[in-house]
Amino acid sequence: MQWAEKYEQLLPKFKAQNKTALAKMISLLEDNYLQTWEIISRLHSDIQPKNSYVIGITGSPGVGKSSFISRLVSFYSNKGQNIGIILIDPSSPFSGGAFLGDRVRMFDLTNSSNVYIRSIASRGAMGGVCNSIYDIIDVMKAFGFDTIIIETVGTGQSEIDIFYACDNTLLILSPDSGDEIQIYKAGIMEIADCYIVNKIDLPNSKRFLMYLENYLDSQNKDDKKVFSVSSTENKGFEKVYQWLESSRKYFQIHNSKENLRKKSRVKNYLFHLIENFLEGYSLENQDVDSLKKDVIAFICEEEGNNGTQN
């Protein structure tokens, strides 16, 4: 079946807040990457999207991103908000498959009627999210969630695409994340609006907090927040929630990241197209100049064919 036909089938149920239709709409985007722009513009003409607040949660593997989200979301859902959650885990560079295990930590949310959780594989994207992230956020905004939460793959030091995709970025750290030197490194430490030191019940937590606060002081980053929480003991979440809610108000008025986001979205899309092109291309004896021409021809042609390909 062509995407347009599927889309038309899903739309009435999607408008009626049906989670099955939402799930299938996300799959439709993931499976028809080349038609993304068209699907999204259709969606925007059919439904006025909600001004949802988008929170990005990032951090190294094992620092407690999923457990943190699980605690935070029960807070939100108790206040009657509708929450959409996107959990991203890496795809295998060899088989293309993925083991999506973030949901394990938040199963108590599965049957909450106001929470929707979707696990997504990164499918080769290297920035810590997936290539369809902007589109999935658009679908979730059209569905009408008050808050959208995105969990990145377990990140290293330079996977920072989440910064563009969301309104606020929270970096989750654990007291055993390393010494002071790790805090001084560029990249992921810089993109966070808010640092969450999780596992505050661990013995080294005070020293780690001191390192972090010293660093932020020395950088004159007074606008950056530090919170310490413990997901196992369910401590410290009220303050995080209050900070997020005051931040939401700011973004609803200013929408200050819109231009950055558009740029990153277009770049992301073009890179993905080029990558797809190169995959099926013999690079033997290829000089860069003629390759460039082929790439440009491919992208332009792609655009012309957008509506007819499947």
Next chain:
Amino acid sequence: MSTKIRVLIAKPGLDGHDRGAKVLARTLRDAGMEVIYTGIRRTPEEIVEAAIQEDVDLIGLSILSGAHKKLCKKILNLLKEKEADIPVTLGGIIPEEDIPELKEMGIIEIFTPGTSLKEIVEKVKDIAMGRKV
């Protein structure tokens, strides 16, 4: 654009033996599928809701507790109730004599101990692709 097969590997009921489920999840991952793992001791309601939200092409249940008849029935009924057309397979310690009843119920394939991983991968692929078309 190639479409990926998405599978939910789930452990319903009071049964903590998840080695088999994990081995299978990893095998399907290595066969290029996107596998969502639920963890142990999930209720039928949680499994069905997760399968719907994740839009999976197949649910693979792993049960070693002996409660397979009750759990499968509950899960199949819930799927029907929610109009979710998702095929369900079952693996674990399943006595031969229970298999006809389980298939009658609507379990599409049953993998007992000794089934090769290769066979499971092939069958899962066939069933999931059948749904995609």
